[in-house]
Amino acid sequence: MTQPDPILPVLADDELSERAAAVFDDIRDTRNTDFVNNIWRVLANDPNLLEQTWSEVKNTLTEDSELDVLTKQLIYIAVSVAQNCNYCIRSHTAAARALGLTDAQLAELHTVIGLAAKTNRLAQGLQVPIDEAFL
Amino acid sequence: MTQPDPILPVLADDELSERAAAVFDDIRDTRNTDFVNNIWRVLANDPNLLEQTWSEVKNTLTEDSELDVLTKQLIYIAVSVAQNCNYCIRSHTAAARALGLTDAQLAELHTVIGLAAKTNRLAQGLQVPIDEAFL
Amino acid sequence: MTQPDPILPVLADDELSERAAAVFDDIRDTRNTDFVNNIWRVLANDPNLLEQTWSEVKNTLTEDSELDVLTKQLIYIAVSVAQNCNYCIRSHTAAARALGLTDAQLAELHTVIGLAAKTNRLAQGLQVPIDEAFL
Amino acid sequence: MTQPDPILPVLADDELSERAAAVFDDIRDTRNTDFVNNIWRVLANDPNLLEQTWSEVKNTLTEDSELDVLTKQLIYIAVSVAQNCNYCIRSHTAAARALGLTDAQLAELHTVIGLAAKTNRLAQGLQVPIDEAFL
Amino acid sequence: MTQPDPILPVLADDELSERAAAVFDDIRDTRNTDFVNNIWRVLANDPNLLEQTWSEVKNTLTEDSELDVLTKQLIYIAVSVAQNCNYCIRSHTAAARALGLTDAQLAELHTVIGLAAKTNRLAQGLQVPIDEAFL
Amino acid sequence: MTQPDPILPVLADDELSERAAAVFDDIRDTRNTDFVNNIWRVLANDPNLLEQTWSEVKNTLTEDSELDVLTKQLIYIAVSVAQNCNYCIRSHTAAARALGLTDAQLAELHTVIGLAAKTNRLAQGLQVPIDEAFL
Numbered sequence: 001m002t003q004p005d006p007i008l009p010v011l012a013d014d015e016l017s018e019r020a021a022a023v024f025d026d027i028r029d030t031r032n033t034d035f036v037n038n039i040w041r042v043l044a045n046d047p048n049l050l051e052q053t054w055s056e057v058k059n060t061l062t063e064d065s066e067l068d069v070l071t072k073q074l075i076y077i078a079v080s081v082a083q084n085c086n087y088c089i090r091s092h093t094a095a096a097r098a099l100g101l102t103d104a105q106l107a108e109l110h111t112v113i114g115l116a117a118k119t120n121r122l123a124q125g126l127q128v129p130i131d132e133a134f135l
Numbered sequence: 136m137t138q139p140d141p142i143l144p145v146l147a148d149d150e151l152s153e154r155a156a157a158v159f160d161d162i163r164d165t166r167n168t169d170f171v172n173n174i175w176r177v178l179a180n181d182p183n184l185l186e187q188t189w190s191e192v193k194n195t196l197t198e199d200s201e202l203d204v205l206t207k208q209l210i211y212i213a214v215s216v217a218q219n220c221n222y223c224i225r226s227h228t229a230a231a232r233a234l235g236l237t238d239a240q241l242a243e244l245h246t247v248i249g250l251a252a253k254t255n256r257l258a259q260g261l262q263v264p265i266d267e268a269f270l
Numbered sequence: 271m272t273q274p275d276p277i278l279p280v281l282a283d284d285e286l287s288e289r290a291a292a293v294f295d296d297i298r299d300t301r302n303t304d305f306v307n308n309i310w311r312v313l314a315n316d317p318n319l320l321e322q323t324w325s326e327v328k329n330t331l332t333e334d335s336e337l338d339v340l341t342k343q344l345i346y347i348a349v350s351v352a353q354n355c356n357y358c359i360r361s362h363t364a365a366a367r368a369l370g371l372t373d374a375q376l377a378e379l380h381t382v383i384g385l386a387a388k389t390n391r392l393a394q395g396l397q398v399p400i401d402e403a404f405l
Numbered sequence: 406m407t408q409p410d411p412i413l414p415v416l417a418d419d420e421l422s423e424r425a426a427a428v429f430d431d432i433r434d435t436r437n438t439d440f441v442n443n444i445w446r447v448l449a450n451d452p453n454l455l456e457q458t459w460s461e462v463k464n465t466l467t468e469d470s471e472l473d474v475l476t477k478q479l480i481y482i483a484v485s486v487a488q489n490c491n492y493c494i495r496s497h498t499a500a501a502r503a504l505g506l507t508d509a510q511l512a513e514l515h516t517v518i519g520l521a522a523k524t525n526r527l528a529q530g531l532q533v534p535i536d537e538a539f540l
Numbered sequence: 541m542t543q544p545d546p547i548l549p550v551l552a553d554d555e556l557s558e559r560a561a562a563v564f565d566d567i568r569d570t571r572n573t574d575f576v577n578n579i580w581r582v583l584a585n586d587p588n589l590l591e592q593t594w595s596e597v598k599n600t601l602t603e604d605s606e607l608d609v610l611t612k613q614l615i616y617i618a619v620s621v622a623q624n625c626n627y628c629i630r631s632h633t634a635a636a637r638a639l640g641l642t643d644a645q646l647a648e649l650h651t652v653i654g655l656a657a658k659t660n661r662l663a664q665g666l667q668v669p670i671d672e673a674f675l
Numbered sequence: 676m677t678q679p680d681p682i683l684p685v686l687a688d689d690e691l692s693e694r695a696a697a698v699f700d701d702i703r704d705t706r707n708t709d710f711v712n713n714i715w716r717v718l719a720n721d722p723n724l725l726e727q728t729w730s731e732v733k734n735t736l737t738e739d740s741e742l743d744v745l746t747k748q749l750i751y752i753a754v755s756v757a758q759n760c761n762y763c764i765r766s767h768t769a770a771a772r773a774l775g776l777t778d779a780q781l782a783e784l785h786t787v788i789g790l791a792a793k794t795n796r797l798a799q800g801l802q803v804p805i806d807e808a809f810l
Contacts, residue, residue, distance in 0.1 A: 002542075003264035004408075004810040007633055007650075008643060010264065011264045029154055037266045043189055048645035052731060053254065053654075059727070060250050066243040071206055075213045075244060079251035079661075081395035082217035084489050084624050087258040088251065089397060090269040093412055103413060107451035108201040109210060110395045110412075114458075116214035116223070117197050118388035119188065121484075123222040125351035125380045127359060129138035129145065134225040135679040137272075137677075138581035139540040142363055142380075144375060181377035187464070188384075190582060191457060214391075216665035219354050219759050224667060228682055228685075238683060242721035245665045245682075253658035256754075260650045270409040272677075274675040275449065277768055277785075278778060280534065306538045309528055310523045317784035323601070323789075325523065326592060330520050336513040341476055344484045345514060349521035349796075352487035354759050357528040360539040369408035378471040379480060385465050386484035386493065393444055393492040399408035399415065399505065403546040404495040407542075446543055486800035489624050494802060508548060512586035515547075515800045519593075522795035526619075530756035530785045532764060541777040543804035550804065577806045579798055593794065600790050606783040615784060618750045622757035628791070630809040648741040649750060655735050656754035656763070659687040659728065663714055663762040669678035669685065673714045673789055675778035 008045040010038055023054050025116035030062055046066050065070060070099045074109055143180040145173055154182035158189050165197055172226060205234045209244055217250050278307055278315040289317035293324050300332055308360060340369045344379055349385050415449040424452035428459050435467055442496060475504045481512055486518050521534055548585040550578055558586035570602055594623050610639045614649055621653050621662060683720040685713055693724035698729050705737055712766060745774045749784055756788050 007013075016024060023069075024036050042051040061072055062092070073096040080088035093106070101109075122128075144150075144244050148171075158179070163170060176179055177187040208231040215223035228241070236244075257263075279285075283306075286294060294306050295315070313320040331342055343366040350358035365378070373380075392398075414420075414496070418441075421429060429441050448455040466477055478501040485493035496509070506514075527533075549555075563584070565575050565594060583590040590627075602613055613636040618627035633646070641649075662668075684690075688711075691699060692741055698719070699711050719726040748771040755763035768781070776784075797803075 004262065004630075006262045006264060007629070007646065008261055013228055019226055019369075035268065036736065037268070038255070038270050039263050041295045042261050042263050043257065045643065046651070048734070049257075049647055049651050049654075052734070053257065056250055059253070059723070066237070066240040067247070069208075071209065072243075072247050074202075074206065075209055076251040077395075078210045078213035079217045079248055080255055080514070081391050083252065083255045084394055085255035085259050086394075086397065087263050087265055088255050090138045090397060090409075094269050100227050102201070103450065105201045105411065107454055108207075109194055110392055111179045111208045111451070111454050112202070112207050113214055113395055114161065114388040114392045114454075115191055115217065116211045117391040118384040119174070119192070120215055120218045120220035120223050121351050121387040121796060122178065122184075122188065122380055123361060124218075124354055124356075125383055126175050126177050127139065127141045128177050128222050128358065129141055130222055130225050130679065133172070134229050139360075139535065139622040142359070142376065158601055181381070183464070184377055184381050184384075187461060194453070194457070198648050210297065212665075216661050219664055221664075221667065224665060224682070225679075238720065240684065241746055244568055246724050248665055248722070249662045249724075252661040253654040257650055257654045258658040259626075260617075260629060260653055262626065265409065274532065274670065274765075276530055276532045276534060277764070277781065293628060303526050305538065308537070309524070309533050312531050313527065318599070319527075319782055319786050320766075323527065326689065327522055327524070329588070329592070330516055334470035335505070336510040337517070341479065342513075342517050344449075344472075344476065344524065345517045346521040347476065348480045348483040349487045349518055350525055352484045353525045355525035355529050357533050357535055358525050360535050364539050372471070376470040378477075381465055382472070382477050382480045383484055385461055386481045386568065387452065389444070389462070389490045390485055390493050391459065392454075394490050396413055396447050397409065397411045398444050398447050398492050399411055399705070400492055400495050403440065403442070403511055404499050414769075486796055489799055491799075491802065494542075494547070494800060508585065512548065512589055515797055516586070518591050519589075519793040519797045519798055522796040523789040526756050526792040527785055527789045529759055529761075530752075530764060530788055532761065543809055544802065546802045546804060548801055575808065577808070579794070579803050582801050582803050583797065589797075591763050596790055597794070598760045600786055606777070606780045607738045607749075607787070611749065612783075614746065614750055615753045615787045616740075616791040619788055620754040620795055622754045623792065623795045625795035625799050627803050627805055628795050630805050636808050642741070646808045648747075652742070652747050652750045653754055655731055656751040656756050657758065658762035659714070659732070660755055660758045660763050662718065662724075662728065663810065666683055667679065667719050668679060668713050668717050668762050670762055670765050673710065673712070674769050 006038075006042050008042055010041045011044045012041075016044055020044040020055060023047075023050050023080055026058070027054060030058055033066070033068055038104060039091070040052065070096060077109065078113050078116075080108075082117065141173075141177050143177055145176045146179045147176075151179055152182055156201040158182075158185050161193070162189060165193055174222065174226070184199055205231060205236060208234060208236070212244065213248050213251075216245075219251065275313050276308075278312055280311045282311075282312045286314055287317055290314040290320055293305075293320050296328070297324060300328055300391060309357065309361070323393060343369060343371070347379065348383050348386075351380075352387065411447050412442075413447055415446045416449045417446075421449055422452055425449040425455055428452075428455050431463070444496070459506050464496060475501060475506060478487065478504060478506070482514065483521075486515075487522065514534055546578075546582050548582055550581045551584045552581075556584055560584040560590055563587075563590050566595060566598070579627065579631070609656060610636060612643070613639060617649065618653050618656075619651075622657065639661055669672055681713075681778070682719050682797075683717055685716045686719045687716075692722055693723055695719040698722075698725050702729060705733055712765070714762065736770055745771060745776060748774060748776070752784065753788050757792065758783075 211227045481497045
């Protein structure tokens with residue numbers, strides 16, 4: 001599928017600044033793969049933005065912590081659907097599948113997202129007052 | 136806190152139609168509590184909408200299935216934050232806490248939501264093309 | 271219910287500029303009521319914004335045209351729920367009721383909105399390709 | 406136009422489970438056409454989700470009720486634009502046109518959606534307090 | 541890149557109504573270019589919508605006023621990213637670049653948008669009460 | 676105005692962990708004020724989230740860089756309106772006013788936001804294809 005160019009170019013490995021190259025090394029080390037996907041290659045145009053974003057992703061998503069890594073990917077996908085980010089839906093669905101997410105779990109994930117989307121709009125549209133018990 | 140009236144009234148138990156009363160019985164049985172929160176009391180104005188919505192919530196959220204009940208609540212909260220439904224954030228945070236969600240897990244849930252919100256906008260704003268590997 | 275002050279003040283009739291006062295006269299004439307609601311009183315701080323917005327509302331919503339006025343209010347409410355504007359939900363629900371919208375129709379309006387919200391997220395989340403027949 | 410594959414496959418008629426095939430029969434009967442569009446072919450991967458979603462669409466959108474079928478399609482389109490679902494905009498615009506929606510009505514639909522989108526943001530951005538008359 | 545047809549056709553210059561042609565003349569005069577981009581060619585199907593939208597764009601975006609033209613384009617892009625309008629992101633990024641926006645400024649624009657997106661969700665998700673000092 | 680409690684408590688200065696207290700010291704130093712607003716007092720429940728968010732806000736918003744600080748506040752407000760974050764609209768409008776934003780500029784900011792919101796929906800709703808010149 002042909003896709004239009006992004007707003008800032010997708011940088012190849014030999015087009016990286018020194019700071020960006022260092023981040024790419026850390027991405028490869030952390031993920032144990034040579035593959036660096038396009039979001040990082042676009043963010044690499046601004047080393048500050050690249051370093052800050054990667055640091056945050058690394059700290060938040062790469063290891064089990066209070067929540068396990070698969071649960072965190074499901075939360076990430078849920079937000080991405082609600083905010084309608086095609087890139088993020090696809091890249092994090094790939095990540096979740098690599099962590100073992102089955103098609104049956106994936107279907108249920110979207111069932112919950114769809115239900116939440118619906119009841120959100122009912123509660124908002126009908127202006128339901130919050131129960132004292134929830135305040 | 137005083138809140139304005141909803142678009143359709145919050146019905147008390149003695150204002151319910153027969154069909155709505157039957158749904159409320161099922162809510163109380165399923166959840167093993169006498170408490171029926173406001174969203175159901177507003178939806179009760181339309182028995183079709185009440186029956187259909189409760190049936191869906193009951194089938195989707197009340198038991199472990201492909202995903203466990205707590206994970207499903209976290210997904211639900213993530214969508215509710217991204218769609219900005221205060222009622223839903225508060226009612227489902229209460230539900231998740233009743234299932235054992237700790238404050239530390241809750242803070243991490245919102246850390247992931249915040250990160251997703253940010254990287255969603257970076258991917259969308261910079262129009263990052265989807266990697267062939269994700270298609 | 272106490273509400274916080276808006277970002278720009280709610281202007282009383284005796285605080286209006288000449289241009290704003292002329293718009294208020296037209297609102298009162300067009301709607302055949304003395305009541306001018308708060309959105310106009312806030313927009314009145316900027317006569318350009320007030321004139322342009324009122325002109326657009328007057329041309330679009332006040333008379334039957336390709337679509338009848340009630341249908342247009344329902345469309346307006348649907349957008350307001352999906353974008354989560356409490357002010358707009360309440361003011362346009364009032365307008366729709368003044369045009370004869372019944373509680374049963376209102377419940378169905380929200381049933382359709384809720385269904386659309388859900389299937390929107392399913393189509394987006396599962397990245398359903400558009401059928402050739404729809405292109 | 407080439408489109409990427411969805412997250413779960415588009416199932417052909419001979420790939421359906423028995424439950425999914427029964428839903429497809431009902432879709433064809435209800436709509437009086439042999440054509441079953443892609444959203445159903447993707448949802449068919451999960452018979453629960455397919456049955457529940459089709460049941461809801463059938464009950465809500467296929468017959469005149471409190472609101473007529475065309476008005477319900479317009480409401481559906483309005484939500485889909487506000488939530489940015491390309492699939493839904495295209496499939497329900499096709500449905501509305503099949504019900505007789507003219508290009509002139511379609512242009513007015515989008516005029517109302519655009520106006521609502523704008524005044525929603527003005528009311529939210531300026532934090533306009535809700536008039537007592539609307540509470 | 542092949543793109544699907546829009547909901548209403550992209551009109552060529554020789555398909556315009558007299559009113560639409562007059563708007564196109566004004567677009568060309570105001571922008572000092574022969575190029576008229578697709579949004580106007582689609583809106584041209586409804587001369588009312590075309591005239592009103594162009595009048596608003598012309599009054600709001602084409603000259604320095606309280607805010608300078610480049611700042612207004614940055615605000616416009618920020619909204620378009622948050623609302624996920626690909627067409628608008630690309631057309632107004634082109635407009636901003638024509639006004640001198642550098643790649644470094646563009647990267648910072650998206651850094652601010654991403655940060656706002658994140659802290660918006662944190663404030664909403666954690667239901668942070670508004671400080672008295674801000675009311 | 677009474678507001679409900681947040682999801683995690685608003686911490687007073689004497690309830691802070693050592694790490695949170697250090698961040699508060701830096702907020703006070705950087706902003707040259709004793710006032711620390713509620714978002715930080717809620718984030719303080721999770722020192723990781725507090726440190727990371729403050730570091731990002733400090734690096735992005737507190738000094739002129741590629742864009743000046745007022746422009747960055749306007750971009751931040753635009754996103755907050757489009758994403759409907761009341762807390763953020765109010766706190767960053769206060770910040771922008773402290774930087775000199777006038778009421779006339781504020782009105783124009785919202786005029787641009789409202790226009791973008793409208794034309795976003797027109798471009799999305801009518802599915803306008805992106806011009807080759809913008810790709």
